[in-house]
Amino acid sequence: MFKSVLTSVLFCLASLASLGLPLAQADIKSYEFAEPEMAQRFVDLTTVLRCPKCQNQNLADSDSIIAKDLRGQLQMLIKTGQTDRQITDFMVQRYGEFILYDPPFNKGTLVLWLAPFGMVLLGLWALWFFGRKTSGQGAMLTPKEQQQIAQLLADNQAQHRDLKND
Amino acid sequence: MSVTTKRLLLLLPTLIAFALGMFLYQGIGQDPNKMESSLIGQPLPNFNGQTLLSPSRAVTQVDMLGQPALINVWATWCPTCRAEHEFLVGIAKQDNVRIFGVNYHDQRTAAQQWLQELGNPYVFSVFDPKGVLGIDLGVVGAPETYLIDAKGVVIDKLIGELNDRTWPPLRTKYLSLLEETN
Numbered sequence: 001m002f003k004s005v006l007t008s009v010l011f012c013l014a015s016l017a018s019l020g021l022p023l024a025q026a027d028i029k030s031y032e033f034a035e036p037e038m039a040q041r042f043v044d045l046t047t048v049l050r051c052p053k054c055q056n057q058n059l060a061d062s063d064s065i066i067a068k069d070l071r072g073q074l075q076m077l078i079k080t081g082q083t084d085r086q087i088t089d090f091m092v093q094r095y096g097e098f099i100l101y102d103p104p105f106n107k108g109t110l111v112l113w114l115a116p117f118g119m120v121l122l123g124l125w126a127l128w129f130f131g132r133k134t135s136g137q138g139a140m141l142t143p144k145e146q147q148q149i150a151q152l153l154a155d156n157q158a159q160h161r162d163l164k165n166d
Numbered sequence: 167m168s169v170t171t172k173r174l175l176l177l178l179p180t181l182i183a184f185a186l187g188m189f190l191y192q193g194i195g196q197d198p199n200k201m202e203s204s205l206i207g208q209p210l211p212n213f214n215g216q217t218l219l220s221p222s223r224a225v226t227q228v229d230m231l232g233q234p235a236l237i238n239v240w241a242t243w244c245p246t247c248r249a250e251h252e253f254l255v256g257i258a259k260q261d262n263v264r265i266f267g268v269n270y271h272d273q274r275t276a277a278q279q280w281l282q283e284l285g286n287p288y289v290f291s292v293f294d295p296k297g298v299l300g301i302d303l304g305v306v307g308a309p310e311t312y313l314i315d316a317k318g319v320v321i322d323k324l325i326g327e328l329n330d331r332t333w334p335p336l337r338t339k340y341l342s343l344l345e346e347t348n
Contacts, residue, residue: 069297094304096204
């Protein structure tokens with residue numbers, strides 16, 4: 001029983017994997033390089049460079065003409081020994097910073113980069129601001145009140161015990 | 167804390183929600199495909215090409231200089247290019263606008279036939295079957311139209327169809343460039 005469930009789960013996972021992965025990377029694998037290090041850089045760069053024609057696909061995923069052209073260009077640039085920096089500069093020069101999935105920190109992206117920290121600060125401030133009243137006075141009980149609570153808890157427990165014994 | 171500050175504080179979430187709403191509202195209707203070309207203000211890239219009509223005729227960016235002009239990226243597989251073609255022929259003939267073509271990712275015979283049938287508005291078209299010049303121009307797709315001045319500096323760029331709605335603002339710039347040159 002357990003064995004059959006396990007096999008079917010494994011089968012499902014395997015078919016999912018065979019569906020998903022090779023599809024996304026089919027074209028990427030067809031670009032050949034002399035050294036595995038270059039092939040790895042090709043995979044890395046096509047992942048972080050955005051297809052200029054598409055709203056949300058990188059160069060590796062897109063099938064548009066321009067993405068194919070840029071993959072070819074990228075292969076050529078890597079083969080001629082350009083560094084990653086030189087390659088991203090080449091792309092930005094032609095297609096603007098739109099092409100970078102990881103936008104650089106500059107005047108235009110200042111808000112984009114700093115907004116999350118601002119939000120966290122705002123949240124912390126709000127926590128402090130709205131929380132300070134309750135922690136000060138509300139939690140403090142007089143000795144008499146504490147005694148009352150202890151009494152109530154004890155009574156409650158005793159009642160429970162009685163019910164169980166019935 | 168006084169009562170007034172407390173009341174003002176109650177307004178704070180509403181104000182934040184309102185500001186966020188305004189910010190998001192102005193984004194509605196904006197074209198996400200619109201982006202500033204990084205070539206604007208830059209000179210044309212150097213290239214060595216051949217014309218569409220005669221493979222033996224070599225052309226470079228220098229052949230496009232001397233007067234302000236349009237550079238129109240087109241292809242026979244591109245329906246919008248077909249839609250704007252008549253308009254291009256019109257402004258080339260009637261207004262004497264200098265237009266250069268970049269025949270982008272296309273087949274030579276099909277493109278030649280297209281010009282024969284629909285008219286040729288171009289001084290010449292650079293034959294760019296592999297999109298090499300396209301990459302250097304920062305072409306994203308066809309059609310695209312660049313406005314250059316007499317020295318070959320890119321002044322403006324239009325992604326999409328050139329028609330009687332998109333041409334007038336470019337035309338104004340073109341005419342003032344023309345005045346500067348003469």
